Amino acid sequence: MGNGRSSLLFEKAKALIPGGVNSPVRAWKAVGGTPLFIREGQGSKIYDVDGREYIDFISSWGPMILGHSHPAVVRAIEAACKRGTSFGAPTEGEIELAELIVKALPSVETVRLVNSGTEATMSAVRLARAFTKRNKIVKFDGCYHGHGDSLLAAAGSGVATFGISGAPGVPEAVTALTLSLPYNDIDAATRLIGREAGSIAAVIVEPVAGNMGVVPPEPGFLGTLRELTSAQGIILIFDEVITGFRLAWGGYQNVIGMSPDLTCLGKIVGGGLPIGAFGGRKDIMAMLAPEGPVYQAGTLSGNPIATAAGAATLKILGEGSSYEILEERSRLLCMEIETALSSAGIPVCCNRLGSMFTFFFTAERVRNYAGAREADTLRYARYFHALAAEGIAMAPSQFEAAFLSLSHDENDLARTVEAVKKAIPSIF
Numbered sequence: 001m002g003n004g005r006s007s008l009l010f011e012k013a014k015a016l017i018p019g020g021v022n023s024p025v026r027a028w029k030a031v032g033g034t035p036l037f038i039r040e041g042q043g044s045k046i047y048d049v050d051g052r053e054y055i056d057f058i059s060s061w062g063p064m065i066l067g068h069s070h071p072a073v074v075r076a077i078e079a080a081c082k083r084g085t086s087f088g089a090p091t092e093g094e095i096e097l098a099e100l101i102v103k104a105l106p107s108v109e110t111v112r113l114v115n116s117g118t119e120a121t122m123s124a125v126r127l128a129r130a131f132t133k134r135n136k137i138v139k140f141d142g143c144y145h146g147h148g149d150s151l152l153a154a155a156g157s158g159v160a161t162f163g164i165s166g167a168p169g170v171p172e173a174v175t176a177l178t179l180s181l182p183y184n185d186i187d188a189a190t191r192l193i194g195r196e197a198g199s200i201a202a203v204i205v206e207p208v209a210g211n212m213g214v215v216p217p218e219p220g221f222l223g224t225l226r227e228l229t230s231a232q233g234i235i236l237i238f239d240e241v242i243t244g245f246r247l248a249w250g251g252y253q254n255v256i257g258m259s260p261d262l263t264c265l266g267k268i269v270g271g272g273l274p275i276g277a278f279g280g281r282k283d284i285m286a287m288l289a290p291e292g293p294v295y296q297a298g299t300l301s302g303n304p305i306a307t308a309a310g311a312a313t314l315k316i317l318g319e320g321s322s323y324e325i326l327e328e329r330s331r332l333l334c335m336e337i338e339t340a341l342s343s344a345g346i347p348v349c350c351n352r353l354g355s356m357f358t359f360f361f362t363a364e365r366v367r368n369y370a371g372a373r374e375a376d377t378l379r380y381a382r383y384f385h386a387l388a389a390e391g392i393a394m395a396p397s398q399f400e401a402a403f404l405s406l407s408h409d410e411n412d413l414a415r416t417v418e419a420v421k422k423a424i425p426s427i428f
């Protein structure tokens with residue numbers, strides 16, 4: 001079966017939309033070929049416009065932790081639509097979602113809802129700058145915090161995928177305020193923060209990096225950041241847009257028992273609808289308008305459909321042993337894929353935390369962005385296409401995570417392992 005209809009649609013889209021897509025990695029540029037246009041998703045499967053079925057590990061880049069079109073989420077969305085889609089006035093659904101978030105994350109005393117992860121990180125940075133009356137921001141190479149001006153330096157995700165260096169369109173005066181360090185490098189962070197302490201407003205970090213492929217934090221890395229920032233009156237921002245409600249109820253901070261000053265959320269908390277959120281210490285959050293002077297607003301913020309989808313998703317996730325199931329299935333899947341690849345003599349480094357994982361095609365352990373860049377991206381492209389031909393949808397870039405959902409059952413996992421085994425000759 002060909003992908004004739006996707007090809008036709010892509011040609012049409014390219015004439016109307018830059019690159020044919022509304023978010024760059026969707027264009028498959030890093031792996032080559034024509035992106036599939038998706039018609040429908042049900043549970044663990046997506047269907048392209050040519051009628052082909054794929055077991056989906058892209059998961060809309062993280063949000064679809066229950067799988068696609070979960071009946072309870074669809075019902076919540078339908079019910080919300082019937083009551084009207086936006087009012088520009090407060091609604092009860094906002095309280096419901098805010099309460100779920102505040103109860104799940106001890107460090108989040110109050111939370112503001114926005115429309116994307118990008119808005120959440122941008123706003124958190126502004127707030128940190130206003131609170132500390134300082135201007136510099138520290139981030140880590142290969143971490144992605146959305147596409148706000150201050151955070152595009154040495155970024156992950158699509159910026160890594162396309163090898164974009166620098167940030168055209170961002171004034172040097174802005175870039176100069178962003179300092180980027182290697183992930184997991186405790187010494188570099190200690191030196192820089194010591195030297196620049198008085199001018200640093202915030203340190204922002206993905207507590208588990210997911211946008212250079214998955215790179216877990218090494219012991220001591222996040223703890224050291226907490227100590228250094230506390231000692232210097234610097235705001236520590238955990239960007240949990242991917243990790244929030246992905247690795248545990250709440251965020252990765254719950255797993256390690258740490259309290260950042262501010263936390264950014266998105267993806268899962270919107271249940272597949274556009275959303276973002278940022279929250280944290282009450283004294284900092286109180287600086288936001290209308291309580292305080294830091295302006296931040298949104299016509300569609302706290303939108304009733306998005307809050308309904310988010311709350312429905314979180315309620316289902318919170319029932320039963322969701323995270324144990326995700327952990328066990330992901331562990332088995334990764335173990336079997338790793339065994340299949342390495343017994344065929346293909347060097348691979350599997351980085352996994354809970355239900356997010358990346359197979360880096362390198363023999364070395366990947367612990368930062370420089371390490372991720374050593375991976376064989378041409379081999380990744382062959383892996384991607386060979387699996388797609390077997391009906392498995394992985395992310396179209398080495399520098400992204402794969403996600404398991406609660407709807408991936410044992411049959412899906414067995415089919416995925418079989419597909420990897422069949423694909424080995426083409427990956428080699």
Ligand SMILES: *Cc1c(COP(=O)(O)O)cnc(C)c1O
Nearest residue numbers: 116117118144145146239241242
């Ligand atoms: C996806 C992501 C963002 C950006 O969120 P958008 O909703 O795409 O703007 C920010 N930070 C992290 C860690 C992300 O994974």
